[in-house]
Amino acid sequence: SLSSCVPRQFHVVKVNKNWTEAQRYCQQEFTDLATIDNMREMEMFNSIMNEADAIKPWIGLKQGSSPKWLWSLADRNFYREDEAEFRNWDSGQSQGANENLAQQQNCIVMGKGNEKWHNRQCGATKPFICYDVNHDTCITTGGNSTHPYVVVTNTNKKWADAQRYCRENHTNLASVRNETENEKIKKVLGDTQEAWIGLFRDAWEWSDGSKSSFRHWGIGEPNYGDSLKGFCVQMVSGQWNDAGCQHDLNFICYEDKLVLVRENKTWKEALQYCREHHVDLVSVTSERIQRWVRGRAKGASSTHVWLGLRRSCNMGFWFWVNGETVCYGNWAPGGKTEPDCQSARVGAVKSGRDGKGEWVMLPETEEHYFICTTEDQ
Structure with a gap:
């Protein structure tokens, strides 16, 4: 949450620069290109961008070369020591299948009667499991036992669309922090064959070195179009779009x-x-x-x-x-x-x-x- 961080001031720079030039400017004049940690910050960014009438500005996210497994629920305060690194892979499932740029991101499912995790291409459509921090909607199993997990089976969605649904209607896609939670989700799944959880794999990196796993892609993004100098991230209509880093755009810096x-x-x-x-x-x-x-x-x-x-x-x-x-x-x-x-x-x-x-x-x-x-x- 914002309260867990040193307050920052954000600066919209309405000068057109490519991503590398924008990064250099922010690091010289402020702290760095903007990092975004959660939906609350996204809402603040949208307000700042609209007030400044910024045109599709750069933020501090750029594609790197080392894919990492991350949780959709990015708040580090949600995880105790080592809980964000808990994994329960099935045999041979941990690496991710395809290193092609457009397919570099992999997503994870749990399935019927099996507490182990499996890789699937993120564009596949499946049921999914949301986490609801307020317990407003709980799944009841065995009579009186309740869980903050909501299994959505009446519609199948791609992983990114499932993430968007969970953020809009609950809190996020479900994180699994330990064996106990893994077992609870297994029971809640019941007869569901396979369902998305919140673990995904990508190679995007923040300019300031932040390990934030927060992502807010627009529909169909990132789509990895043509680029001469790699892919960087801009904000478009309140969501994120990948674009060639060589383009000259406005940008947003932050100052700690x-x-x-x-x-x-x-x-x-x-x-x-x-x-x-x-x-x-x-x-x-x-x-x-x-x-x-x-x-x-x-x-x-x-x-x-x-x-x-x-x-x-x-x-x-x-x-x-x-x-x-x-x-x-x-x-x-x-x-x-x-x-x-x-x-x-x-x-x-x-x-x-x-x-x-x-x-x-x-x-x-x-x-x-x-x-x-x-x-x-």
Whole structure:
């Protein structure tokens, strides 16, 4: 959801550039070409685009060369550790069948009496399984047992059309996060021969390195027409279309709301400075925020950069200054040990252009640069 990310500001640039030129412009003037994570952001983008009267603008998605398996339900907060990587392939089914560009995307079904997963071409028409986060429509099995899964059998659809139906009428195509959910869906399927679930395979990549699996293709897209320099994504009438990256179009950039303060201060002084001049020390609650922090830290001349991360000796856990507990983490090997509580311990990120942005525990009395947020997280 938007609340889980550092707030971003989007900028419609009504200058025609090819995708590579647009990418370079956004990275120089802002943060990067726009990444879109969910339907809520799509609605916001449509509003921004319409107000600016942008003409079929580029966003930050470009076709790469390494297809990956992804879930249609893109919200990383929906998945606990390793749940987005849960797989239950049948023998020989994990690779995807055809590497031809137009057929590179494969989609997955579950079937009658078989909890294993099978590859199918996404253009085939089949029943499908939606997930409903609000449980507004549940399937009842065995009398009293209910599930947030809706099996749609009265109409067969291509995978992309099934995805569109689930988003419009429920939440999304069903994700399967563990063996328990896999077994529940198997039971809910009943006599259905085969039905789409939300796993798909494609090679599209975001300019900023985001692993977001959100896609919002128009009907029949991507169709991989003629292109001299690969395929990139533009927004057309609120949906996505693949186009040759060489075309000159308007584009949409985003700017993250992080500020590197180039002053050496103790952790408490940094916290006070951020709260007086901006909003707060940065809380790194997602992979996306970590990428932004890493990018900012590369510009620091201090050995480390303070984060809004603190260890509570009394309670025995780490927490962020925005009040969230630490779920996402990027600790350096050996970077986190149990403190002796004789002196306060806080978190910092390693700086330097070659660094991985890994976190370490330091005494709060050391002095380093720090990163503030300029809007509430």
